[in-house]
Amino acid sequence: MKKVFLSLFAAVASLASQAQPMAVPIHTQIAEHYFEDQSPASMMEVDVNWETAPATGWGSYAQFYTRFQAGERSGAYMGLQQDDRDGKKIIFSMWDASASHKVRPYALPHCQRFSHEGNGAMCIMKFQWKPGVKYKLVMGIIPAKTGDVGFTRWGGWLVDSAGVETFIGGYEVPDYNGLKGVGGLLPANILMVMEYYLAPSNVQCSSLPQQSLTWSGLRVNGSRAPKNVYARYQTFLSDCVYSEYVRSYSKGSDSITQTTNVLNAPRANEGAFLWTSSVTPVPTTPTTPAPTPTTPVVTTPSGDKMSAAFRQQVVCTYGRVIRHFKDHFAAALPIREYVSDITYQIGYPEDQWGKNGSLVAALAYVHSEGQMTVVWADGTRQNFGPIGDWISAAGC
Incomplete structure (x- = not known):
């Protein structure tokens, strides 16, 4: 496979597999990352390891979400997904900046426009990702071709632990409001999300399957690391507390683990939820103690x-x-x-x-x-x- 990702490095949102309405995420955990350097980026990457994937036909999704300079409605997300409908897959999606500035997907069989969760384009391809294996998710600018005018090419890649790259898909993103290709990706609040979807209509918090995944190595333009992380728990199930728990961690935190277990936050007993979120700090040198989360x-x-x-x-x-x-x-x-x-x-x-x-x-x-x-x-x-x-x- 041509090493498009390597040349990109040197140069430096849940969607169904079909364009149809889909259940809003019913159970979500979010890790929100903040950077001291807020200048727009041409590339972002993060590692994800789904240590324990749920043994269920429900939909499960681990996604990495970010935004463009153009604003709240323009953005991109990518990740690993599995459900009973079409198994395991990888996804890379982008929203339109406006109704007249539409993202144009590459002419690939697994890429298409969507309109059921905002408007934009998505590339979804089957991929047998394995639990317990670390994968790198990358999104960034693809070098322009002769004749490219009025848009920027953006691409998404998955890189496995052996360094094998899979090109998920690409988009021609129109210039908008004075921003070329809607500008760079903003490192203001990058989200790492674990969620369930396509669950039975009568599902309750107490019947949520167990799963665990770890995010690590978030980098902007290959080097910038986040200043801090905020971990949040959210749920929309009828027998759960409509609540959000925020845990803050200091600079130096490199990985965060999101886990669900059974008996999550029943309405009658808020403290009984067994959701955990932990951060593993990374020492500055092999002999320097890791910083303590604050x-x-x-x-x-x-x-x-x-x-x-x-x-x-x-x-x-x-x-x-x-x-x-x-x-x-x-x-x-x-x-x-x-x-x-x-x-x-x-x-x-x-x-x-x-x-x-x-x-x-x-x-x-x-x-x-x-x-x-x-x-x-x-x-x-x-x-x-x-x-x-x-x-x-x-x-x-």
Whole structure:
């Protein structure tokens, strides 16, 4: 196979396998990465190892998601997937920047346009990935060809542990709003996501299968490493708490493991959920001790008198989640039309905050009005709305 990926290196979102509506993810874990250097990138890569794949016909997905300079609606994601419908596969997808600036997929049999989860293009190919094997996922710019005008070529690759490369697919991405090929990839909040989909309609938290996967080696343009990682748990199952638990880790964290087990967060007992998220720090030299993961600084375990900077971090985290739902899933989430608010909570690791974590904030989001209210542990409230300007009001 021609080493396109190597020349790229030197030069330097769940979709069904058919274009049809599909169940919104019902159970999701997210690791959100932040970089000190925010300059746009022409390449991103990350390693993924699905140590324990669920033994079920449900759909399971490990995805790596990022955005372009052009904004929230333009972005890309890729990853490993399996389901009862067509087995194991690898995916590389991109959203359009606008209705008049559509991503054009390469003329490959497994690449096509989609319109059921926003609008864009996807390349999905069957691939017998193996549990317990590390794979590198890469997305980046493909060198231009003679005659290329008004667009940039982007490609996606999978590289196995032996260095064998698989070209997943490519796209011609139009220039938009003064940005060539919608600009570079933003290292602002890169997401690593583990989710279930296509589950039975009567599934409950207590019947979720066990699985475990590890992300590591996230790099931008081959070298930049993330400043820190925020790990989140989310679920939309009726017998689960509608909650989000955020754990923060300091610079030097290189890998994060996402695991689900049975008995995840039943509504009657929030602390009983057996989800875990752990980070393995990487030492700077073989003889230097690994840095110790840290949590945001608050003055008391109960969470009162938190710094303004930390409160802003919490609000911005909430805001990104809701804005993502609004942009990509609103039409597919009729439950939001009947549930007046959704409550999120934030907790901390057991070693510092006790077995069940410490509640520091709760969020109420009224879907019909686009209003967001954060209720802090000290009883104070912050209101944001309408949806068009609460992000800017929070200073994100």
